[in-house]
Amino acid sequence: MPAPDFNAQTTDAPIQTQVWKMIYLARRNPALAPEDFPQAWREHSALGRQCRNVGERVLSVAQCSRLLDVPLPGASADYDGVNLLLLRDRDAATMIWSDPETLAVMRPDEPRVFDRYVRDFTLVCREQVLRDAPRSAVVLHGFLRRRPGLSAESLLQAIAEAGSAGPFDAAQRIVLNEVMDTPPPGYEYDAIVEWWFDSVPAVHQAFGGRDDLRAGLPAPLAQALDGAGSVFLLTRVTHSRP
Numbered sequence: 001m002p003a004p005d006f007n008a009q010t011t012d013a014p015i016q017t018q019v020w021k022m023i024y025l026a027r028r029n030p031a032l033a034p035e036d037f038p039q040a041w042r043e044h045s046a047l048g049r050q051c052r053n054v055g056e057r058v059l060s061v062a063q064c065s066r067l068l069d070v071p072l073p074g075a076s077a078d079y080d081g082v083n084l085l086l087l088r089d090r091d092a093a094t095m096i097w098s099d100p101e102t103l104a105v106m107r108p109d110e111p112r113v114f115d116r117y118v119r120d121f122t123l124v125c126r127e128q129v130l131r132d133a134p135r136s137a138v139v140l141h142g143f144l145r146r147r148p149g150l151s152a153e154s155l156l157q158a159i160a161e162a163g164s165a166g167p168f169d170a171a172q173r174i175v176l177n178e179v180m181d182t183p184p185p186g187y188e189y190d191a192i193v194e195w196w197f198d199s200v201p202a203v204h205q206a207f208g209g210r211d212d213l214r215a216g217l218p219a220p221l222a223q224a225l226d227g228a229g230s231v232f233l234l235t236r237v238t239h240s241r242p
Contacts, residue, residue: 174192
């Protein structure tokens with residue numbers, strides 16, 4: 001089964017050129033209370049204004065913090081946020097880690113906010129928009145791992161075909177991110193999907209009060225996933241630029 005063509009036109013989205021992102025799945029420094037994490041994260045992001053190369057290479061940022069007050073059954077409580085960083089080009093994903101300003105200004109602050117250095121939980125991805133609409137405030141993220149014996153291409157195809165079906169049909173915007181480079185240890189995901197909803201109640205309504213959101217996954221997607229090895233995180237955008 002062929003993998004989705006990331007340069008081709010999809011059903012709901014126009015033709016697009018290759019778009020590169022860094023996406024990270026963050027745990028807070030345990031010394032921070034969960035409710036204090038978004039502010040500490042915003043403070044860390046503000047340091048990027050001191051780094052010329054960050055401003056030039058990172059075109060946009062969306063910090064998505066885990067929703068604490070309205071948990072979704074089956075969504076993880078083991079992580080605290082997802083950062084979506086749109087890059088100028090693929091080279092930016094490599095060069096940013098050796099940038100002298102970034103190493104001097106941002107890296108020393110990372111242990112204050114996170115449980116490890118950012119590079120150790122960041123994945124480089126190529127984006128395909130499956131359903132195009134303006135970003136909203138609520139995002140269900142799927143960090144997806146294929147079941148043993150299945151090819152990465154087959155998982156991508158299953159996402160492209162079923163990632164907008166069933167409860168995901170209520171999502172206004174759907175983005176598939178193919179993980180391209182070798183992931184750091186502990187973050188061996190094949191794809192990351194963003195399902196953008198217009199509200200938290202819309203997410204809960206879409207999944208119909210199930211005991212676990214995985215029970216509502218369309219069959220082609222559920223059959224392609226390593227369910228235990230995949231992570232779903234329900235978040236709200238708490239900082240973005242531009």
